[in-house]
Amino acid sequence: MEERLEKVLSCYDGKPFELIPILQDIQHEFGYLPEPEMREVAKFVGLPESNVYGVATFFEQFKFTPQGRNKVVVCRGTACHVRGAKRILEEFEEKLHIKEGETSEDLEYSLGTAACIGCCALAPCVMINDSVEAKLTLEKVSNLISKETADDI
Numbered sequence: 001m002e003e004r005l006e007k008v009l010s011c012y013d014g015k016p017f018e019l020i021p022i023l024q025d026i027q028h029e030f031g032y033l034p035e036p037e038m039r040e041v042a043k044f045v046g047l048p049e050s051n052v053y054g055v056a057t058f059f060e061q062f063k064f065t066p067q068g069r070n071k072v073v074v075c076r077g078t079a080c081h082v083r084g085a086k087r088i089l090e091e092f093e094e095k096l097h098i099k100e101g102e103t104s105e106d107l108e109y110s111l112g113t114a115a116c117i118g119c120c121a122l123a124p125c126v127m128i129n130d131s132v133e134a135k136l137t138l139e140k141v142s143n144l145i146s147k148e149t150a151d152d153i
């Protein structure tokens, strides 16, 4: 068993009700839920793999593919939509060379969307990691992604 998984599981007793916090800890440790770790978790909590996947796929927070170090989430809510969110998303796709829902090959960026990030008065908005960038323009998108990083992708 992978050492990092052993470390996570050592904090638990292997009870089925511990499944969600275990999955959260694994995602925190690995950045996503790798398939081998999911199999081990199923054995550890004594549930069929299908149940473990059933729980994990129910929650938006769990990812099944490696995620980028920088998470870009473009708001596609109504306020942002009417202020050009679609074009903002396309600009990020173009600059990062990935489509919505994808992660760059070098794992530098993941690009996603959200229904609303709670800053409608400042639309259009995007979250980059834990920061909200407001009143975005196409020019601001370019500035948010450093030229060297964008060129390296």
Ligand code: FES
Pocket (backbone or CB within 6 Å): 075, 076, 077, 078, 079, 080, 081, 115, 116, 117, 118, 119, 120, 121, 123, 124, 125
């Ligand atoms: S719709 Fe974009 S922040 Fe609310």
